[in-house]
Amino acid sequence: MLIRFKGARIVDPGNMDEEQDLLVKNGLVHALIPPTAEDPEPEVKTIDVTGMILVPGLIDLHVHLREPGHEYKETIESGLRAAAKGGFTGVCPMPNTHPVNDNAQVTQFIVNRAKEIGLSRVYPVGAISLGLKGTTISEYSDMKQAGMVAISDDGRPVEDSSVIRRAMEYASGLGLPVISHSEDLSLASGGSMNEGTVATRLGLKGIPNAAESIMVMRDIAIAELTGARLHIAHVSCEESVDAIRHGKERGVRVTCETAPHYFTLTDQAVADYDTHAKMNPPLRTETDRLAIIKGLEDGTIDMIATDHAPHSKLEKEVEFDSALFGIIGLETSLSLSLKLVQDGVITMETLVEKMSRNPAAFLGMDNRLIPGNVADITVIDPERCHVIDPATFVSKSRNTPFSGMEVKGDVFLTMVQGGIVFQRS
Amino acid sequence: MRFEHKDILDIESLSLQDISMILDTAEGMKEISKRPVKKVPTLRGKTIVLFFQEPSTRTKSSFDIAAKRLSADSISLSKSSSSIVKGETLIDTARTLEAMNPDIIVLRHGSSGAPHLIAKRVNASVINAGDGIHAHPTQALLDLMSVKERKGKIEGLKVSIIGDISHSRVARSNILGFTKMGATVTVSAPKTMIPKGIEALGCRVAPDIDSCIDNADVVMMLRIQKERQGSILFPTEREYAALFGLNTERLKKAKPDAIIMHPGPLNRGVEISNEVADGNNSVILDQVTNGVALRMALFYLLAGGSRNADTI
Numbered sequence: 001m002l003i004r005f006k007g008a009r010i011v012d013p014g015n016m017d018e019e020q021d022l023l024v025k026n027g028l029v030h031a032l033i034p035p036t037a038e039d040p041e042p043e044v045k046t047i048d049v050t051g052m053i054l055v056p057g058l059i060d061l062h063v064h065l066r067e068p069g070h071e072y073k074e075t076i077e078s079g080l081r082a083a084a085k086g087g088f089t090g091v092c093p094m095p096n097t098h099p100v101n102d103n104a105q106v107t108q109f110i111v112n113r114a115k116e117i118g119l120s121r122v123y124p125v126g127a128i129s130l131g132l133k134g135t136t137i138s139e140y141s142d143m144k145q146a147g148m149v150a151i152s153d154d155g156r157p158v159e160d161s162s163v164i165r166r167a168m169e170y171a172s173g174l175g176l177p178v179i180s181h182s183e184d185l186s187l188a189s190g191g192s193m194n195e196g197t198v199a200t201r202l203g204l205k206g207i208p209n210a211a212e213s214i215m216v217m218r219d220i221a222i223a224e225l226t227g228a229r230l231h232i233a234h235v236s237c238e239e240s241v242d243a244i245r246h247g248k249e250r251g252v253r254v255t256c257e258t259a260p261h262y263f264t265l266t267d268q269a270v271a272d273y274d275t276h277a278k279m280n281p282p283l284r285t286e287t288d289r290l291a292i293i294k295g296l297e298d299g300t301i302d303m304i305a306t307d308h309a310p311h312s313k314l315e316k317e318v319e320f321d322s323a324l325f326g327i328i329g330l331e332t333s334l335s336l337s338l339k340l341v342q343d344g345v346i347t348m349e350t351l352v353e354k355m356s357r358n359p360a361a362f363l364g365m366d367n368r369l370i371p372g373n374v375a376d377i378t379v380i381d382p383e384r385c386h387v388i389d390p391a392t393f394v395s396k397s398r399n400t401p402f403s404g405m406e407v408k409g410d411v412f413l414t415m416v417q418g419g420i421v422f423q424r425s
Numbered sequence: 426m427r428f429e430h431k432d433i434l435d436i437e438s439l440s441l442q443d444i445s446m447i448l449d450t451a452e453g454m455k456e457i458s459k460r461p462v463k464k465v466p467t468l469r470g471k472t473i474v475l476f477f478q479e480p481s482t483r484t485k486s487s488f489d490i491a492a493k494r495l496s497a498d499s500i501s502l503s504k505s506s507s508s509i510v511k512g513e514t515l516i517d518t519a520r521t522l523e524a525m526n527p528d529i530i531v532l533r534h535g536s537s538g539a540p541h542l543i544a545k546r547v548n549a550s551v552i553n554a555g556d557g558i559h560a561h562p563t564q565a566l567l568d569l570m571s572v573k574e575r576k577g578k579i580e581g582l583k584v585s586i587i588g589d590i591s592h593s594r595v596a597r598s599n600i601l602g603f604t605k606m607g608a609t610v611t612v613s614a615p616k617t618m619i620p621k622g623i624e625a626l627g628c629r630v631a632p633d634i635d636s637c638i639d640n641a642d643v644v645m646m647l648r649i650q651k652e653r654q655g656s657i658l659f660p661t662e663r664e665y666a667a668l669f670g671l672n673t674e675r676l677k678k679a680k681p682d683a684i685i686m687h688p689g690p691l692n693r694g695v696e697i698s699n700e701v702a703d704g705n706n707s708v709i710l711d712q713v714t715n716g717v718a719l720r721m722a723l724f725y726l727l728a729g730g731s732r733n734a735d736t737i
Contacts, residue, residue, distance in 0.1 A: 198622075203560065319539045321536045321537065
């Protein structure tokens with residue numbers, strides 16, 4: 001059966017930006033034809049996407065699916081349902097599950113489970129160190145064979161510089177990139193929000209920008225030393241952006257991501273001890289927010305990821321300092337990121353680079369919309385205005401600071417390997 | 426004028442008029458404590474829960490005495506006697522208490538924002554008796570009362586606060602309270618005890634104690650927590666006392682009639698010398714006396730006053 005996407009503007013960075021009809025057959029991109037062309041075959045299922053934007057499937061390099069171990073927060077199935085609804089055809093779950101994804105059995109479990117579910121694709125990230133303890137490195141090769149794509153101790157930094165050095169060396173020998181959760185634990189110790197005026201007023205212990213940037217700088221130095229591929233996760237502050245820009249200028253193989261909350265909100269969002277505005281790294285000041293936008297604009301920040309971190313009410317309806325860090329993001333990321341295009345900060349093409357092309361390249365995939373490539377596709381309705389309502393989420397958790405926010409633009413359809421995994425009715 | 430607040434959570438949410446009304450009401454309450462029979466029936470039949478999750482002697486007794494002098498029934502819960510030790514969440518504990526229909530819940534808690542968390546979820550009035558390092562509004566109000574009593578006014582006064590501002594809810598509430606009432610506040614401490622952005626609360630940061638108390642009308646010393654000695658905040662009590670301790674010599678920088686305050690308990694010989702603590706200008710014990718009257722006033726305004734007319 002041939003599927004014809006009719007009337008969309010196709011935005012495929014470096015390849016095309018024009019109105020074409022895209023044909024899908026047998027799970028692959030079959031052909032691109034002018035909107036006026038006749039159907040090439042008699043049996044065609046036409047999907048009218050006039051006025052919409054068709055892009056290569058979005059990929060989220062940073063999510064937490066919580067399974068195995070914390071299924072009351074999210075399961076692989078509910079997380080992938082949220083991913084599909086958010087326009088993501090692929091996601092990279094971090095290894096801080098229970099048990100930790102630090103061995104091929106856990107990797108295999110995640111990969112198999114995702115295949116059974118058959119929604120968005122899963123590219124697991126494995127642990128740098130056994131048990132995320134920062135001392136002994138995991139069996140990267142074994143995990144890679146099971147489907148692991150990168151290593152990270154996300155949620156924790158590798159404190160010992162000699163361990164991260166050896167991990168980078170070992171991983172680079174296997175062609176695996178290293179994702180850094182950059183945090184100096186002694187500087188961040190006990191903090192629950194950004195250090196500054198708001199924290200002082202609320203009487204909450206702060207986490208300074210330096211707690212992040214100092215580790216960004218360290219890991220860039222070690223990437224330079226080892227020649228390894230380094231990716232900095234969830235960049236939140238100006239000093240980190242500067243350090244990465246400088247590292248790139250010197251030719252270090254470093255990429256990075258930020259998340260929508262860092263270019264949308266500031267620490268003012270904590271206002272009345274709202275635990276839905278508590279995440280790590282924390283929301284920063286307006287100066288940092290603008291620096292993040294600048295980094296997206298000038299290309300220093302390569303990707304937008306969500307750091308989708310589901311937590312139940314048990315962890316969020318508590319005293320602010322006891323609440324766990326993290327917010328969900330899969331179902332709000334695209335709408336929040338489209339604002340950058342509406343505000344004229346970046347073009348649609350650049351947005352697609354940051355949410356699809358660059359993450360795909362990071363994973364070593366060619367996801368251009370050319371005949372013969374796998375049909376992983378996201379269709380965006382750029383005009384749909386709506387109010388973010390957690391009650392409509394398909395994720396198991398509701399921990400978002402964006403409830404009630406008016407946004408413009410949303411996912412219309414998500415296709416994985418030629419199969420529709422989400423379509424707005 | 427009516428007192429419209431359901432809760433007393435922090436100084437920020439009180440207007441200048443609110444504070445004046447509280448201080449005036451407290452002034453009227455003082456006389457009750459001087460009677461041979463120190464009790465009025467005003468809050469008879471009202472229930473006040475004193476829920477202290479952090480150790481406290483003076484604040485808790487002050488609230489308890491205030492409740493009893495107004496004939497309210499007060500019950501005390503501490504961390505060890507509540508179900509918190511059994512793993513119950515704060516919200517569940519508050520809801521359980523709520524189901525017994527208390528009129529006021531007084532909460533002392535180690536986490537900043539804890540009273541705000543429960544105030545939204547219970548019908549009872551919530552009074553913050555100190556939350557984390559955020560706020561201690563009743564202490565600030567009794568301090569304002571004590572200053573007004575001695576100086577006849579607050580507006581235009583120069584107030585100095587010296588000590589660990591970073592970890593002090595008393596300092597935060599007093600900075601906000603005194604500046605709101607028209608005083609100017611200057612703080613001083615080792616740099617390790619000055620939190621980032623404290624100026625946004627309305628105070629000035631002085632580089633040393635001498636310039637901080639220069640020409641001051643009010644000098645407030647904060648307690649130095651001994652357990653922080655040798656930590657990264659300051660090396661020794663000896664060095665702290667030499668740099669930031671208040672003694673007779675140093676006090677000469679302030680106005681001759683400057684009053685000395687301290688929220689207690691005192692570390693004599695560390696942040697304050699014996700001579701200064703016990704001197705004529707010390708109002709440290711007045712603060713304690715006024716604390717009872719001030720808390721009676723808050724109970725009255727929240728549970729029996731203009732919201733639910735009844736006279737003393």
